[in-house]
Every structure is written in C-alpha cells, then in structure tokens.
Amino acid sequence: MSKILVIAEHLDGKLNGATARAVSAAVAAKPESIDVIVLSDAPEAVAAAAAKIDGVSKVLTIARAENAHALAAILAPQIAKAAAGYSHVFAPSTTFGKDLAPRVAALLGVSQVSDVMSVEGAHSFKRPIYAGNAIVTVEVDAASTVVATIRTASWPAAASNGNAPIEALTVDATLPSHTRFVNLQQGKSDRPDLQGAARVVSGGRGVGSKENFEIIYKFADKIGAGVGASRAAVDAGYCPNEMQVGQTGKIIAPELYMAIGISGAIQHLTGIKDAGTIVAINKDGEAPIFEIADIGLVGDLFKILPELEAAIS
Incomplete structure (x- = not known):
C-alpha cells in the first residue's frame, strides 16, 4: 500500500x-x-x-x-x-x-x-x-x-x-549556506487571492492603459472578485506580473470568470479552461474568447461595465 x-x-x-x-x-x-x-x-x-x-x-x-x-x-x-x-x-x-x-x-x-x-x-x-x-x-x-x-x-x-x-519531526539534513532570504516583494491587496477566488475579473490589451485598468479594479470590488490580467496587459505595463492568468501565469478555476477586453489567445485560455462560467466582453465579435465563453457581450467595455455595475447596485 x-x-x-x-x-x-x-x-x-x-x-x-x-x-x-x-x-x-x-x-x-x-x-x-x-x-x-x-x-x-x-x-x-x-x-x-x-x-x-x-x-x-x-x-x-x-x-x-x-x-x-x-x-x-x-x-x-x-x-x-x-x-x-x-x-x-x-x-x-x-x-x-x-x-x-x-x-x-x-x-x-x-x-x-x-x-x-x-x-x-x-x-x-x-x-x-x-x-x-x-x-x-x-x-x-x-x-x-x-x-x-x-x-x-x-x-x-x-x-x-x-x-x-x-x-x-526532527530530520538530520545538511542545509546549504549559499542561499539565504533577503526580502519578499509582493503586492498588497484586500481583494480575494487570484488562485483561490470564486469570482475573477480579468482585463486585457483592450483596456488600453494602466489608468484605464482602474475600471477593472472598481468592478471587481463591486462583486467581491479577484483581479487578473492577460499576458498582453501585463507586458504593456497595465498591471503587475503576479496578476497574469494563462499558460505562463496562473492556472485558475473560479466559479465565474469575466474576461474584459481579452481576445483569447490559446495561452490565456489554458489558464481558465476549468472555470465554471466564462463571461467575455469585447468589441471584436470575432475574438477567439467568444468560442469558449458561456456568455458573450460585443461592445465597448467602457460603456458595458458601468452599466453592469449600475445594474447590480
């Protein structure tokens, strides 16, 4: 056994x-x-x-x-x-x-x-x-x-x-001396941990800028969600690396995943394939994200998100 x-x-x-x-x-x-x-x-x-x-x-x-x-x-x-x-x-x-x-x-x-x-x-x-x-x-x-x-x-x-x-337990193990702790740098947030959150709102290249990403944070806070991002958004400097979802980021399985302004590259889809319900908002109706989304909204995210936020107030 x-x-x-x-x-x-x-x-x-x-x-x-x-x-x-x-x-x-x-x-x-x-x-x-x-x-x-x-x-x-x-x-x-x-x-x-x-x-x-x-x-x-x-x-x-x-x-x-x-x-x-x-x-x-x-x-x-x-x-x-x-x-x-x-x-x-x-x-x-x-x-x-x-x-x-x-x-x-x-x-x-x-x-x-x-x-x-x-x-x-x-x-x-x-x-x-x-x-x-x-x-x-x-x-x-x-x-x-x-x-x-x-x-x-x-x-x-x-x-x-x-x-x-x-x-x-006591073990007789020789520990290396060449490796030592210096400090830990990590983002501080009151939002749910990305890998354990039941709801996650992620922004992509379509959000447009670091300043515009505030709309993602605001909506996530409204529904008590963790915040993620596509690699394109991270590479563009909209948000920190630890928020990246996908093959080279975090693999997550929330009950609800909202992809905002994310086209849906295969590397990103790999990170969310086990999510319960996937909601996509994108102005491009041909974006690959709509092929796997349970609910898709085609339109301007800067118009749709505020409307959704108002609807759940």
Whole structure:
C-alpha cells in the first residue's frame, strides 16, 4: 500500500488553500495514509489548520529557524529526508510547489510528474501538454518514489472537518549556506487571492492603459472578485506580473470568470479552461474568447461595465 506525503504551502502563518486541493489528489490515489508536512520556524497555527483537512492521517512539523521563509534550497533537503518510507510526495502546482518539487525529486533521484490533473492509479497520472491541447498519461515505475505537483485548478479543496494528530519531526539534513532570504516583494491587496477566488475579473490589451485598468479594479470590488490580467496587459505595463492568468501565469478555476477586453489567445485560455462560467466582453465579435465563453457581450467595455455595475447596485 502507498503512503503519501503532502507538502503544506503557507505564508504568514496561514495555510494556503492549494494544500487542501493537493490532499484531494492524494485521496484519489487511495493510499494507506496521507500525511501533511509543515516546515516553519513556528508551525503550530499552520499545522492546526492542516490537521482539519479531511483525509489527512497525520500532520508532521519541522520547526527550525531556517524555515522562517520558504526557500526551496533550504526546505528540499529536509523534505527529502522526511520522505523516507513514503511512496509519494505531492506539492501544489503553484509558484511554491514548482520551485520546491524539482529539488526534492533530484535529491531522491527520481523524475518529477508535473501538473497532475487526474489520478488513474497509484502510479498512473494524467497531465496536460502542448498548452493543454493534449492530455498525456504518465506511468511511473512502481519501485520509484513518485514526486508530483498537483494542478490545483483540476481538484476541489478537501473539506475541513478532520482532526488529525500533530507530530513534531526532527530530520538530520545538511542545509546549504549559499542561499539565504533577503526580502519578499509582493503586492498588497484586500481583494480575494487570484488562485483561490470564486469570482475573477480579468482585463486585457483592450483596456488600453494602466489608468484605464482602474475600471477593472472598481468592478471587481463591486462583486467581491479577484483581479487578473492577460499576458498582453501585463507586458504593456497595465498591471503587475503576479496578476497574469494563462499558460505562463496562473492556472485558475473560479466559479465565474469575466474576461474584459481579452481576445483569447490559446495561452490565456489554458489558464481558465476549468472555470465554471466564462463571461467575455469585447468589441471584436470575432475574438477567439467568444468560442469558449458561456456568455458573450460585443461592445465597448467602457460603456458595458458601468452599466453592469449600475445594474447590480
């Protein structure tokens, strides 16, 4: 029987929702047990949140001062040591997981399976290739440890009704000294996190300028949505890089996705294919976004958005 170790993602003492999605993927593999590992300088709060996730057998914590910040070079050696006895190591396919999992796989001497969107068996997984235009089945040698990143947009978050025990763990891992934390630069916002938001409003090149992008922020705030952008909007300097949605940005699956002034390049569509309802507003009636939109409005976004905002007041 398999045993799965899920790496918890957290920041500022709060567990990222992507962890519960990775647990859902672990449950699909039908293992003997699913343990979550939390690495931090003070893991208590995060561990308590992880212990509530349904399906979790046990939460392991490694408390070290060096784990105060999530540096892949520091965390990977500890996880590789902790993974002894586990058949699988899962991490969410977020910036955190994509940075960390390859190092863990290298230390364990195995290949990584990326962006798992379906579990066909304990050692058989489906993942997208060619910008999501094809799905490939990956078979992993049963004798090898499976290190995989989980495509969070393809999995629901496991419920939080559990009460798993929490156990402190000590590992004898030599940590590198050439990598150290300097500072963290990130945008501050009261809006919902883009990757976990139930509603997302995104702007594209059609918004026209950084100043005009305020109309996107205003409408998103009106409906309590996260804010995203196409690569074209980011490249044009309308908004910061962390807002980019698509193949080279964030893969999301909100209940409602509104694409405002976005033409719908295949790279962008890859990031929203799992969204529940897609609404598109574009002045070009032939824009590719309308081919996948559930609701399409052809017209001037600067006229339509204020009208929508007034209608929901």
